Structure formats: C-alpha cells, structure tokens
Amino acid sequence: MVGLYFAVLVGLSVYGAHRGYLLYLYTNGRRPPACGQVRSEPPRVTVQLPVFNEVYVVERLIEAVARLRYPRDRFEVQVLDDSTDDTCRVARAAVDRWRARGLAISHRHRADRVGFKAGALAHGLRFATGELIAVFDADFMPPPDFLEQAVGVFADPRVGMVQARWGHANRRYSLLTRLQALLLDGHFVLEHGGRYRGGCFFNFNGAAGIWRRAAIESAGGWQHDTLTEDLDLSYRAQLAGWRFVFLPDVVAPAELPVEMSAFKSQQHRWAKGSIQTCRKVLPAVLRADVPLRVKAEAVLHLTANFHYLLVLALCVLIVPALVARTASVGGQRLLLVDAALFGLAALSVVTFYAVSQREIGGRWWARLRDLPAMIALGLGLSVNNALAVVEALSGRTGEFRRTPKYGLRSRGAGVFGGGRRGPLRVQPVVEIAFGAWFTLAIAYALAAGVYGAVPFLALFQVGFFYAGFASRVPRYDGGPDGEGPAEGGGP
Numbered sequence: 001m002v003g004l005y006f007a008v009l010v011g012l013s014v015y016g017a018h019r020g021y022l023l024y025l026y027t028n029g030r031r032p033p034a035c036g037q038v039r040s041e042p043p044r045v046t047v048q049l050p051v052f053n054e055v056y057v058v059e060r061l062i063e064a065v066a067r068l069r070y071p072r073d074r075f076e077v078q079v080l081d082d083s084t085d086d087t088c089r090v091a092r093a094a095v096d097r098w099r100a101r102g103l104a105i106s107h108r109h110r111a112d113r114v115g116f117k118a119g120a121l122a123h124g125l126r127f128a129t130g131e132l133i134a135v136f137d138a139d140f141m142p143p144p145d146f147l148e149q150a151v152g153v154f155a156d157p158r159v160g161m162v163q164a165r166w167g168h169a170n171r172r173y174s175l176l177t178r179l180q181a182l183l184l185d186g187h188f189v190l191e192h193g194g195r196y197r198g199g200c201f202f203n204f205n206g207a208a209g210i211w212r213r214a215a216i217e218s219a220g221g222w223q224h225d226t227l228t229e230d231l232d233l234s235y236r237a238q239l240a241g242w243r244f245v246f247l248p249d250v251v252a253p254a255e256l257p258v259e260m261s262a263f264k265s266q267q268h269r270w271a272k273g274s275i276q277t278c279r280k281v282l283p284a285v286l287r288a289d290v291p292l293r294v295k296a297e298a299v300l301h302l303t304a305n306f307h308y309l310l311v312l313a314l315c316v317l318i319v320p321a322l323v324a325r326t327a328s329v330g331g332q333r334l335l336l337v338d339a340a341l342f343g344l345a346a347l348s349v350v351t352f353y354a355v356s357q358r359e360i361g362g363r364w365w366a367r368l369r370d371l372p373a374m375i376a377l378g379l380g381l382s383v384n385n386a387l388a389v390v391e392a393l394s395g396r397t398g399e400f401r402r403t404p405k406y407g408l409r410s411r412g413a414g415v416f417g418g419g420r421r422g423p424l425r426v427q428p429v430v431e432i433a434f435g436a437w438f439t440l441a442i443a444y445a446l447a448a449g450v451y452g453a454v455p456f457l458a459l460f461q462v463g464f465f466y467a468g469f470a471s472r473v474p475r476y477d478g479g480p481d482g483e484g485p486a487e488g489g490g491p
Helices: 002-028 058-066 087-100 116-125 146-155 175-197 213-218 229-239 260-287 292-302 304-326 331-360 364-380 382-393 426-448 451-470
Strands: 045-051 075-081 105-109 132-135 159-168 209-212 243-254
Touching: 002 175, 002 292, 002 304, 002 331, 045 058, 045 116, 058 075, 058 087, 075 087, 075 116, 087 105, 116 229, 132 146, 132 213, 146 159, 146 209, 146 243, 159 175, 159 213, 159 229, 175 243, 175 260, 175 331, 175 364, 209 213, 213 229, 229 243, 229 260, 260 292, 260 304, 260 382, 260 451, 292 304, 304 382, 304 426, 304 451, 331 364, 331 451, 364 382, 364 451, 382 426, 382 451, 426 451
Parallel strands: 045 075, 045 132, 075 105, 159 243
Antiparallel strands: 132 209, 159 209
C-alpha cells in the first residue's frame, strides 16, 4: 500500500516538474523575431462564428465581430448556426441588420449537427472566400482592433495559425469565475508562452485565433473523431511543418461559465478530447523528425490529463498510508518525506500562477488570494476529469456538449430562478463522499498529532465538497445582459 502510494507521488511529481519546465522555457526561452507588417494589399479574412442554442449571447457576438476594423472589401462573416431554439431567429435578424449596412455577412443553418463544431467549421469553409480564417465562439467579444493586431504575423508564409490570449469579461462575477480566470491565465501566459518561446508545439484553443486556410487544408481539414478538434488539427498542422504564433498582448474577452455543472461539463469535454487526440496523434509525434526535447514536451502535453487518474488514486491511498505509517515505528519520520513532496508541489503551483498574474499586470498580487481555493478546485475536479480520461481510453466518442452562457458580466445580472435542478447524478455524490473521507482523515491526523498533514488534507476536503455541493445549485434560468465593465487582467 505504502509502495503504491509513493509510486503515485512519483508519477505526479513528473507532471509537476513539467510545469516547472514550462516556467523555465517562458523565462529563459528566446522570443521569436517579429514576422512583419500587413502587406499593402491585406489578405482576405473570413470570420467564422459557430453557435448552437446561444440565444443570450449570439447578438452580442455578431455586433462585436461586425465592428472589427478591417477593409470591408477584404472581410466577410459567417454565422454557422446549428441551433434548435430561438437563437436562429435572433441571429438571422442581427445578420439582416448588418447586411443592410453593407457588411458581407451570411447566416448558415444546418438541419443536423453532424460533426458538431468541427462539422460546422468544415461546412462553412466550403463557402468561405478568405485566405485567413478567424474563429470566435458565441461568448467572445473581440476588440475592434483584433484583426489589425494579429493579421500582420501572416506576412511570414510559414505561419499557419495565430492564437490570441483569452480575457475574462465576468472574472469578478463569483469565486468560481475568479478561479477559472486564474487557471486560464496560467494556461495561456505560461503554457502557451513557454511552449512558443521554447520552440515547442502548442495548440489553437478553439476561439480567438486565426488560421491560414492552406494550413487547415494541407493538414487534413477539420475532423470530428475527437471532442477537441482544435487540439487535433493543431498537432496535425504543426507535424506538417506549419509554424504557430502566440500573441499574449492581443486579448479577446469571453464569458466564463457561472455554474459549477457547466464548468465541469466543459472540463470533462476538454479532458476527454485531449486523451482522444493523444491516442490519435501521439504515434505520429513519436515518429516525427523533431528535436527530442520538443517530442518529449509534446508527449507530456498530450498525456497531461492522465494525472487526474493519479490524483484520484492518491485520494484513495493517502488515508490508509497515513494510518499505516503513523502506527509503525519510524512512520512519523517518513511523513516528513510526504510533507516535503507536498510542499514542493504547492510551491510549484503557487509560483506558476503567481508569475502568470504578474505577467498580465494590474493589481496582480490581489488576485493571488484565490490561489488556495484554485488548488482545492483543481483537486475537486479529479473525479470529473478522471472519468473523462477513462471514457476516452474506452473508445467512447461522446457528444459535443455546449457550455451554456448567459451574457452575464456582474453579479446582479439575472437570477438563479425557479429552483430548477438537474437530475440527481452519481458524480456529485461521489465527490461529497470524498469530502467526507478527507474529513475523517483530518480528524485522524489531529488525533494522531500529525498536524502538518492537516492543511494538505483540508485542500482535498474543501475541493471535493465545493465540486460536489456546488453542482447541486439550481441551474440558471437566463436573463438579460448584465452590466459591469468587461475586464482582462484586473482582479
């Protein structure tokens, strides 16, 4: 039991060291040279807006994209609408208004959802006239100068994709949105930034990016055999020789999920899709003629969600290991090893996210108060994401489930009405049971005098209780657009 426990800790330490390596690449890697300015005749751009049942935000999306500054004779917009609700009417009305004002904009509605988002993008590409293809999801609000800032990078003919950083329009809405903002900031600033500066592979995030059409087509186009078509196409394109560019100073605000159930559904889709993509492209990565360090980083990138299986194993083993070792001679000394490992892991996480907030700027130190809660939430997601990994390994493709958005930007915008709960599912019950399991562990640690273990056990306890109980909050019934300023880096 104790041996297995330490094997799990070693596995987790590998992924912890990988986080440190990305931080090293970010702070020590070279910034690639600038790629040039927009040529005298700007490339033609098609902006694709894939939407599905987004009645609360689709009009806001169309308005924001219609106001992008770019030569109108080189610019078109496609609203790729798979909706089955009133979104079609709202989107069509907005499209008609902007078309009457001279914008080249079309509304394309599919009668089926074959391929889900990937299918919609592939369908739109058949009719697109742009050399460059920009993609925004329904909850995004790109600034007017987005294209002006990003298109110049394509002066380098080797560039196949440019990814901007996501901002967070409703960061201050709740504790949950603040924690999501921290997680995404770390992903964009240090994961994307480190990989980009270190010359490693990184991925398009599904929105707020621009593709060269030739890169999409030469890599095999949008495919829908995984739930993360963006990660899949990204690796295929880079393996085909296209270069990707990350622009951290180009920020497109988006709306974060305000419900725990929606957030967990999003995380489940990302985790499952990443392992599906791993199974699909990892053999090609291992065969690729790229430096060993690039290949090794790609392996850790693609397998990153396996660490949730290790976290879940740790959750099961940590209490028996604690009991067995406190009861044995010398067990108390061995606990010092645990304390050192957990302490280093916590320091790694804190450093990683603190640096990402410092790089974003503003009152970054004020945002660090949420780091303990963010760590707890990450632990609490282990049941949700471990199940996603198991589903991916079992070969179950699954349905692309949208993350509902409501156009909320401040806490007073709309209400959770009607006490409308979803059906009782097993997963939140399991999470609450794990919370109770760690409550017993804390009680045992206090009784045994192992006080140093209590803070770490409490992170697991709080994370599982939060993930479980928050999933039972009544779902949002919708409401009008909220008020309050959109934000990117502010706390």
